[in-house]
Amino acid sequence: MKILIAYASKHGTAKICVERLVSNWRGLDVTAVDLEQQSVDPAEYDAVVFGSSVYFGKLRPAARRFLDTYETVLLQKTTVLFLCCGLTAEAEYYKKKLFPAALRESAFDVLFFGGSLSTRGLSFFEKIAVRSMRSALYEESIDNGDYSAPSLPGILPENIDKLATEFRRHLAQTQRGSEEG
Ligand SMILES: Cc1cc2nc3c(=O)[nH]c(=O)nc-3n(C[C@H](O)[C@H](O)[C@H](O)COP(=O)(O)O)c2cc1C
Structure with a gap:
């Protein structure tokens, strides 16, 4: 097989x-x-x-x-x-x-x-993309009333x-x- x-x-x-x-x-x-x-x-x-x-x-x-x-x-x-x-x-x-x-x-x-969603080893533009995804996760937590930073995947x-x-x-x-x- x-x-x-x-x-x-x-x-x-x-x-x-x-x-x-x-x-x-x-x-x-x-x-x-x-x-x-x-x-x-x-x-x-x-x-x-x-x-x-x-x-x-x-x-x-x-x-x-x-x-x-x-x-x-x-x-x-x-x-x-x-x-x-x-x-x-x-x-x-x-x-x-x-x-x-x-x-x-x-x-x-x-x-x-x-x-x-780590930025290690990424290019400048890739880091921007990943940081914006992290921010979106954080915003979502805040919208749900949780003000602590969400854990990264x-x-x-x-x-x-x-x-x-x-x-x-x-x-x-x-x-x-x-x-x-
Ligand atoms: C430039 C860039 C764009 C990404 N776009 C998405 C996306 O649209 N959706 C998502 O869930 N993750 C996205 N990610 C996260 C990747 O899917 C994640 O980092 C994945 O672990 C990368 O796997 P690899 O190391 O095998 O390439 C993106 C990451 C980078 C650097």
Whole structure:
């Protein structure tokens, strides 16, 4: 059972999530490909985990290209979709908006792995964007009567580990089913 993890990460959050998934799946035949660095054809894999971080309300361009090129192929595979984004409250909305409905419906799961609103390592303009998102979160707290600074988002390791366990089990069942004919 060959598993492909095809992901796009600009500043490393999605990459850290993928590394955690890969270490959970030690012993399985897993290939992780950063779509920002290289392209990959999912046709030769049995299962595909596809994910991206969100920038300005969109998947990364490399992830969008992958989706445009291989959506039909992905619909024939066992898939998992995941997102990383800084605005936790928007995660469910992004899942619906950014992944095609048919793919979401056929997927084993569609997950939010968390995200960062840290400005470390960002360009000048990226820092402005992130600071404005942080301000929006703060304004929202104030509107809700809470004057303390809201906690910043982070990676959600429990979501990654849960998927790792459940998907491993699912693949083992599928394989047993196909061996028994
Ligand atoms: C320039 C910029 C734009 C962003 N736009 C969004 C956005 O529209 N919505 C959101 O929830 N998070 C947004 N984020 C937060 C990223 O999704 C978050 O930092 C994520 O962890 C980045 O993942 P990566 O390190 O894998 O690229 C943005 C971050 C930057 C730097």
